[in-house]
Amino acid sequence: MYSLLALVACALAACNGGDGSKVEGAIEVMAFKGGYGIDMYESAAKEFQEKNPGVTVSVSGNPRVWEQIRPRMVAENPPDLMFPGWGMDHWALVEEGQLRELDSALDGPAYDGKGTWRETFDPNMLKLGQKDGKTFMLPYYIMVFGWWYDPAVFAKNGWTPPTNWDELLTLCERIKAKGVAPIAYQGQYPYYMIEGMLYPWVVSLGGVQAIVDAQNLVPGAWNSEPMLKAAEMIDTLNEKGYFLEGSTGMSHTESQTQFLNGKAAMVPCGSWMESEMKEVMPKGVTIEFMRVPVVAGGKGDPTALLVGVEPWMVPTHAKNADGAIALYKYMTSLPKAKEFVEKKGTLMAIVGSDQAKLPRVLEKPAAAVREAKTLYANQHRQWYPSMQKEIEGAITSMLNREITPKQFVDRCEAAAEKTRNDASIPKYKMSL
Amino acid sequence: MKGRGRVAFIVSFLAPAAIVYAGLVLVPLIRAFEFSMFRWRGVSNKRTFIGDENFRNLFQDRAFATALTNNLMLLVGCGVAVVALALLVAHGVRGEGRLRKILRSIYLFPQVVSVVVVAVMWQFIFNPHGLFNAGLRAVNLSKWTHTWLGESAWALPAVGVAFVWYALGFYIMLFAAGLEGIPHEVNEAAELDGSKGWHRFWRVTWPLLWSVKRVAVTYLTINVMNTFAIVYLMTRGGPDRKSEVMLTYLYEQAFVNSQFGYATALATGNFLVVMVLSLAILFVFRRNPVEARP
Amino acid sequence: MKRAIFTVCLGLFTLTVLLPLVWVLISSLKPGAEILAEPWAMPSEFRWANYARAWGEAGIGRAFVNSSFVTVATLVILLPIGAMAAYVLAKYAFPGAKAILGTFLGGMMFPTFLVIVPLFLLMRDLKMLDTMHGLILVYVAYSLPFTVFVLTGFFVNLPDELAEAAMLDGCGHARTFWSVMLPLARPGIIVVGIFNAIGLWNEYGLALVLLPSERNQTLPLGIANLTMTQQYQSDWGALFAGLVIVMLPVLVVYGFFREKIHETMLAGAVKG
Numbered sequence: 001m002y003s004l005l006a007l008v009a010c011a012l013a014a015c016n017g018g019d020g021s022k023v024e025g026a027i028e029v030m031a032f033k034g035g036y037g038i039d040m041y042e043s044a045a046k047e048f049q050e051k052n053p054g055v056t057v058s059v060s061g062n063p064r065v066w067e068q069i070r071p072r073m074v075a076e077n078p079p080d081l082m083f084p085g086w087g088m089d090h091w092a093l094v095e096e097g098q099l100r101e102l103d104s105a106l107d108g109p110a111y112d113g114k115g116t117w118r119e120t121f122d123p124n125m126l127k128l129g130q131k132d133g134k135t136f137m138l139p140y141y142i143m144v145f146g147w148w149y150d151p152a153v154f155a156k157n158g159w160t161p162p163t164n165w166d167e168l169l170t171l172c173e174r175i176k177a178k179g180v181a182p183i184a185y186q187g188q189y190p191y192y193m194i195e196g197m198l199y200p201w202v203v204s205l206g207g208v209q210a211i212v213d214a215q216n217l218v219p220g221a222w223n224s225e226p227m228l229k230a231a232e233m234i235d236t237l238n239e240k241g242y243f244l245e246g247s248t249g250m251s252h253t254e255s256q257t258q259f260l261n262g263k264a265a266m267v268p269c270g271s272w273m274e275s276e277m278k279e280v281m282p283k284g285v286t287i288e289f290m291r292v293p294v295v296a297g298g299k300g301d302p303t304a305l306l307v308g309v310e311p312w313m314v315p316t317h318a319k320n321a322d323g324a325i326a327l328y329k330y331m332t333s334l335p336k337a338k339e340f341v342e343k344k345g346t347l348m349a350i351v352g353s354d355q356a357k358l359p360r361v362l363e364k365p366a367a368a369v370r371e372a373k374t375l376y377a378n379q380h381r382q383w384y385p386s387m388q389k390e391i392e393g394a395i396t397s398m399l400n401r402e403i404t405p406k407q408f409v410d411r412c413e414a415a416a417e418k419t420r421n422d423a424s425i426p427k428y429k430m431s432l
Numbered sequence: 433m434k435g436r437g438r439v440a441f442i443v444s445f446l447a448p449a450a451i452v453y454a455g456l457v458l459v460p461l462i463r464a465f466e467f468s469m470f471r472w473r474g475v476s477n478k479r480t481f482i483g484d485e486n487f488r489n490l491f492q493d494r495a496f497a498t499a500l501t502n503n504l505m506l507l508v509g510c511g512v513a514v515v516a517l518a519l520l521v522a523h524g525v526r527g528e529g530r531l532r533k534i535l536r537s538i539y540l541f542p543q544v545v546s547v548v549v550v551a552v553m554w555q556f557i558f559n560p561h562g563l564f565n566a567g568l569r570a571v572n573l574s575k576w577t578h579t580w581l582g583e584s585a586w587a588l589p590a591v592g593v594a595f596v597w598y599a600l601g602f603y604i605m606l607f608a609a610g611l612e613g614i615p616h617e618v619n620e621a622a623e624l625d626g627s628k629g630w631h632r633f634w635r636v637t638w639p640l641l642w643s644v645k646r647v648a649v650t651y652l653t654i655n656v657m658n659t660f661a662i663v664y665l666m667t668r669g670g671p672d673r674k675s676e677v678m679l680t681y682l683y684e685q686a687f688v689n690s691q692f693g694y695a696t697a698l699a700t701g702n703f704l705v706v707m708v709l710s711l712a713i714l715f716v717f718r719r720n721p722v723e724a725r726p
Numbered sequence: 727m728k729r730a731i732f733t734v735c736l737g738l739f740t741l742t743v744l745l746p747l748v749w750v751l752i753s754s755l756k757p758g759a760e761i762l763a764e765p766w767a768m769p770s771e772f773r774w775a776n777y778a779r780a781w782g783e784a785g786i787g788r789a790f791v792n793s794s795f796v797t798v799a800t801l802v803i804l805l806p807i808g809a810m811a812a813y814v815l816a817k818y819a820f821p822g823a824k825a826i827l828g829t830f831l832g833g834m835m836f837p838t839f840l841v842i843v844p845l846f847l848l849m850r851d852l853k854m855l856d857t858m859h860g861l862i863l864v865y866v867a868y869s870l871p872f873t874v875f876v877l878t879g880f881f882v883n884l885p886d887e888l889a890e891a892a893m894l895d896g897c898g899h900a901r902t903f904w905s906v907m908l909p910l911a912r913p914g915i916i917v918v919g920i921f922n923a924i925g926l927w928n929e930y931g932l933a934l935v936l937l938p939s940e941r942n943q944t945l946p947l948g949i950a951n952l953t954m955t956q957q958y959q960s961d962w963g964a965l966f967a968g969l970v971i972v973m974l975p976v977l978v979v980y981g982f983f984r985e986k987i988h989e990t991m992l993a994g995a996v997k998g
Contacts (some may be wrong), residue, residue, distance in 0.1 A: 009837070013678025060938070063954030068938050071846035073475045091476065092690035096476035187582050188670060246560025248671060253558055253960045254762065263761050279961040305884040385688045394674035398808030400584060400671060424471065435984070441899035442814050446826070449811035449870055456867035457833050460844035474843060524736040534737055537984050538743050544972040546928035546946060552969065553746055563749055563765045569765065597742070605917065606921050629728070647879045654834050679837050686840065699840050706835040
């Protein structure tokens with residue numbers, strides 16, 4: 001009687017793969033254990049298990065989970081659903097045919113049965129996991145890049161967040177006069193400068209096409225006029241002494257701590273800032289997100305926003321791919337997504353999830369996403385890691401004032417040319 | 433050594449170690465070397481045979497040259513520092529007295545804690561606002577403060593300091609044992625000759641430390657050429673590869689760029705360099721200078 | 727005068743060794759934000775909670791037992807077979823002896839993380855993945871190069887006459903080794919034992935891949951979990967507490983045996 005009831009309940013709750021097939025068996029999930037932990041995946045797995053008798057889900061997580069996943073990919077004995085984290089070369093998995101193409105699942109019904117699963121995702125984010133129109137990786141939470149400041153400090157000093165370059169220069173001068181460094185940055189991880197200053201300014205100066213061309217390795221895109229100008233802007237800030245001294249030697253958390261301790265007035269960082277820094281947040285300090293100041297009258301869309309995702313995937317050799325897909329459908333259903341937003345304080349790639357009760361610090365980033373007419377991402381960082389490394393090295397040298405902005409862009413162009421001419425590197429195309 | 437049952441003895445004594453070693457180290461190692469002739473991304477079992485292409489690329493790889501140079505600079509710098517300090521402290525741990533007693537109990541401490549702890553700790557010490565700079569400021573030497581891990585000129589030396597701090601204990605122990613092993617008669621004879629201080633050290637002690645030096649220098653070479661965790665955790669090879677070493681570069685190629693085949697070619701290159709250095713060391717220390725004397 | 731300079735140098739050295747460690751100890755009790763804000767200051771309040779968080783996150787209890795078991799079991803197998811091989815290679819000239827020694831040394835010149843994938847496949851085929859005995863066997867194998875390398879050095883320096891005398895008394899090769907030569911090489915065994923124990927206690931890369939499940943976790947895995955998770959959460963108080971938790975047992979054990987180790991080591995020692 002009891003089991004019959006469960007069956008009926010199950011049918012009502014539509015607990016199946018979404019395409020009518022019943023989900024059963026064991027589902028193994030391996031997830032990167034970073035700042036958001038794995039507790040939400042564990043609880044989702046538990047609920048899914050209760051809703052689907054006959055299913056057992058095991059979730060394991062590790063801060064270096066990619067090192068555990070790699071040999072299992074080679075052995076063709078991978079987990080069913082995985083979130084391998086930033087240490088995994090995702091596109092190598094795609095190129096080697098190790099990831100299942102998910103388009104037929106995406107065209108199936110969503111978890112709640114309203115519309116297709118595809119429609120639950122923000123299409124801009126879905127695109128980041130596609131090659132040649134095929135989807136191999138699915139987004140979960142999203143990251144929005146901008147700058148951060150302390151509104152109380154700004155109010156007390158009569159400063160206002162700069163919206164454009166000229167305002168920024170004026171403000172920096174005033175901040176510096178107060179004996180505070182205007183800007184801190186995460187020198188040991190140079191992509192913060194690339195994504196927090198270089199890219200937004202290239203977009204502002206040359207339009208988003210300038211960044212699309214650069215990522216598509218169009219000859220001359222990396223030493224183009226906007227690229228050089230943007231590099232010169234960074235160099236100008238450096239030359240005028242607007243960067244916190246010692247930033248080149250600081251890790252992300254170290255430089256952000258200096259900002260929180262009032263040693264610097266602004267810091268470039270993504271929307272995860274609060275969750276990353278909450279343990280060292282001094283009492284009474286509040287932080288607020290702002291869009292990167294643009295160049296007044298620049299060619300680019302001033303609302304353009306740099307975003308990023310850390311994707312989930314189903315391996316080709318997964319033993320229970322249907323189970324994995326059904327579980328991920330559940331995890332990306334609107335109520336679960338809203339729950340993640342509220343508990344973890346991050347934006348999600350799920351349409352409507354920003355209707356959740358957002359933590360205060362997320363209101364500005366969420367508004368920025370809503371207002372943005374252009375969303376773009378740094379994809380060459382994953383596509384061409386060796387080129388990224390060279391660009392990161394070059395920007396570090398520029399920040400150490402060992403090379404000029406001109407030399408910087410020339411090094412970038414040379415790296416792009418090397419990548420372009422290396423037939424062994426698979427090529428990708430970015431589109432908006 | 434001679435005697436009956438010699439062959440059976442040799443075989444039976446070598447076998448356990450040889451079998452375990454061959455099965456679990458050599459077999460995977462040979463497979464890994466094999467990868468150096470393939471284009472292999474290390475995330476599937478698909479491999480393409482490309483012959484010596486990886487090795488030919490090696491010779492044009494500027495990052496490889498940078499990493500190797502940095503390794504060699506570390507080897508020279510740390511080598512001199514380690515041998516000098518180890519000898520000095522090894523003399524120090526022998527006598528009596530309160531300081532020496534304390535010294536004896538603590539000199540191995542750094543070696544005892546995990547290298548991860550060492551790296552994290554030194555990263556915080558060399559942080560622009562860390563222990564070291566704060567100390568310099570406290571004694572009015574603000575102009576000596578640097579962004580140790582972020583400046584081109586300082587990143588590698590800073591890593592070297594952390595390495596020496598970490599590795600020194602082992603060599604102190606080796607040299608202490610070596611000094612203790614010098615027969616009393618030798619010291620007495622030197623005493624009678626009236627040789628003292630530095631003179632005695634150079635003429636008597638130094639040559640007698642022959643076999644210890646050989647072990648120390650060989651092991652140090654291997655150690656420095658295979659440094660990974662300290663560099664990776666402290667600087668990640670930065671800024672702009674100024675502190676890149678062979679293994680951090682190799683790690684980048686294998687796991688960041690998914691060039692597993694090329695990474696094994698790099699490892700082979702590193703292996704050959706270490707082999708050549710080790711052979712050179714064996715050549716330098718080929719004869720016991722004490723025995724060689726008439 | 728010279729003595730005074732020497733003493734000052736030794737004092738400085740002692741300070742250099744101790745200062746960073748003491749600093750970690752003190753910092754582990756600070757509220758996280760103070761560690762970088764005022765590195766030289768004493769904690770404004772003692773945050774014992776740092777330890778509670780570190781302990782909970784890293785699952786220290788079980789990992790501690792696992793690590794102890796793996797380390798001891800590895801040494802129990804490693805030291806005899808390593809010493810046997812080293813002895814033969816040091817004292818018996820036979821064709822190929824040099825090559826075998828060289829092969830053992832070669833193992834030290836190769837980074838473990840490159841061997842991880844083939845080793846993982848091999849262990850899978852041997853059905854020894856995620857087992858303690860599998861990891862112990864791997865640890866024995868990967869500790870052999872260092873063990874053989876150092877012990878060969880010790881055996882070479884033992885006078886042949888002792889062994890020859892024993893054999894004249896009617897001891898076989900094996901008896902001579904176990905009852906005469908091995909006891910003489912005790913200092914070497916101790917040096918090797920200590921350094922292997924330290925290395926094994928702290929080993930991370932192999933355990934991460936070969937022992938994926940939580941119940942088998944060793945201490946470095948727990949600590950790495952902790953230190954790396956802290957990098958995403960900036961919980962530096964707990965990070966430093968974790969560093970202390972992993973350091974302290976080894977330091978205590980070492981401190982306990984230190985005098986004994988020192989005496990035994992210096993009793994025989996490497997001859998120059």
